[in-house]
Amino acid sequence: ATPAATMVGTTIGAQNGVLFKGGDVLERAKDVDTVVFDKTGTLTRGEMELTDVVAFENGRPAADGGATAADGGQLAAPERHSEADVLRLAATAERGSEHPLARAIVEGARARDIEMGDPESFENVPGQGVRATVDGDDVLIGNRKLLADAGIDPSPVAETMERLEREGKTAMLVGRVPAGTEGVPAGTTGGELVGVVANADTVKPSAKEAVSALQARGVDVMMITGDNERTARAVAERVGISPSNVRAEVLPEDKSDAVEAIQNDGRKAMMVGDGVNDAPALAVAYVGCAIGSGTDVAIEAGDVTLMRDDPLDVVKAIRVSDATLAKIK
Numbered sequence: 658a659t660p661a662a663t664m665v666g667t668t669i670g671a672q673n674g675v676l677f678k679g680g681d682v683l684e685r686a687k688d689v690d691t692v693v694f695d696k697t698g699t700l701t702r703g704e705m706e707l708t709d710v711v712a713f714e715n716g717r718p719a720a721d722g723g724a725t726a727a728d729g730g731q732l733a734a735p736e737r738h739s740e741a742d743v744l745r746l747a748a749t750a751e752r753g754s755e756h757p758l759a760r761a762i763v764e765g766a767r768a769r770d771i772e773m774g775d776p777e778s779f780e781n782v783p784g785q786g787v788r789a790t791v792d793g794d795d796v797l798i799g800n801r802k803l804l805a806d807a808g809i810d811p812s813p814v815a816e817t818m819e820r821l822e823r824e825g826k827t828a829m830l831v832g833r834v835p836a837g838t839e840g841v842p843a844g845t846t847g848g849e850l851v852g853v854v855a856n857a858d859t860v861k862p863s864a865k866e867a868v869s870a871l872q873a874r875g876v877d878v879m880m881i882t883g884d885n886e887r888t889a890r891a892v893a894e895r896v897g898i899s900p901s902n903v904r905a906e907v908l909p910e911d912k913s914d915a916v917e918a919i920q921n922d923g924r925k926a927m928m929v930g931d932g933v934n935d936a937p938a939l940a941v942a943y944v945g946c947a948i949g950s951g952t953d954v955a956i957e958a959g960d961v962t963l964m965r966d967d968p969l970d971v972v973k974a975i976r977v978s979d980a981t982l983a984k985i986k
């Protein structure tokens with residue numbers, strides 16, 4: 658494009674809340690044949706709300722009474738976890754985290770008048786959850802892998818997790834490894850599952866329309882997320898993305914590889930994302946499109962910034978590119 662056309666396109670984009678970082682990206686956008694959306698904060702509002710707290714005892718929901726002597730269960734001094742205990746542990750552990758999931762748990766605990774302490778130590782496990790020390794115990798909150806790696810078998814709560822995930826919620830396990838049991842081989846720790854908490858997010862109102870406008874143009878629309886397969890598919894279904902186009906349980910460091918794999922088929926992919934997690938994927942994509950309300954790291958890595966939170970602006974970005982280039986032909 659001529660400098661004049663680039664100037665016009667850039668200006669029209671800016672007036673529509675679409676900031677192109679240069680003439681090349683303005684030219685590239687029209688050739689995008691695949692759009693890969695991050696889920697949380699991009700297709701969804703990213704405003705999580707705590708919806709469920711389930712307490713477990715001896716591998717069963719506490720509401721069932723846990724194991725009882727009547728069904729042969731050894732009442733080997735089970736810790737009695739109430740829902741309030743589960744939430745207090747989870748929220749205390751999450752206090753140091755900036756993750757939207759963590760903030761929702763802390764807010765949810767506050768709204769329920771749960772008293773939270775501060776964790777004695779805290780560690781973020783990216784794409785998996787957090788590990789913290791609370792009252793001297795090692796507390797874990799996150800996905801199945803996080804707990805399994807700590808030697809806590811997540812299978813007793815499989816049904817509860819699956820039910821919540823089919824509702825499109827992000828369900829997280831809460832586990833505890835009592836003080837003094839470190840150093841025991843994995844799989845045999847004295848760790849226990851104390852419960853499950855779940856957060857729900859809402860799909861942005863224009864997400865479905867954006868997906869269908871892209872599809873109508875012949876663009877293949879995909880979704881990528883660190884969230885589990887079931888939750889991801891439930892959200893994909895709501896916005897009209899086919900289940901085979903969902904890449905779930907992708908670790909933060911693997912998001913860019915996933916985008917590269919898509920592009921290795923000769924596709925020209927636009928990655929749309931908001932998080933620190935998404936930055937490498939935004940950088941490797943043919944066009945990286947960052948949500949303006951997202952993190953600075955994502956904005957720096959992208960070629961385009963969407964000033965509004967609106968997925969329809971992805972369509973706008975492509976149309977501005979079309980229009981700019983058409984005029985100068």
Ligand code: ADP
Pocket residue numbers: 696697751754756758759783784785786787798799800827828829881882883884885907908909932934
């Ligand atoms: P997304 O790609 O949806 O932004 P992440 O890659 O940040 O998700 O996280 C992937 C998964 O790891 C989450 O769905 C959740 O199960 C778990 N997880 C990540 N951070 C936390 C946290 N602070 N607390 C609990 N679970 C977490």
Ligand code: MG
Pocket residue numbers: 695696697698699930931932
């Ligand atoms: Mg995100």
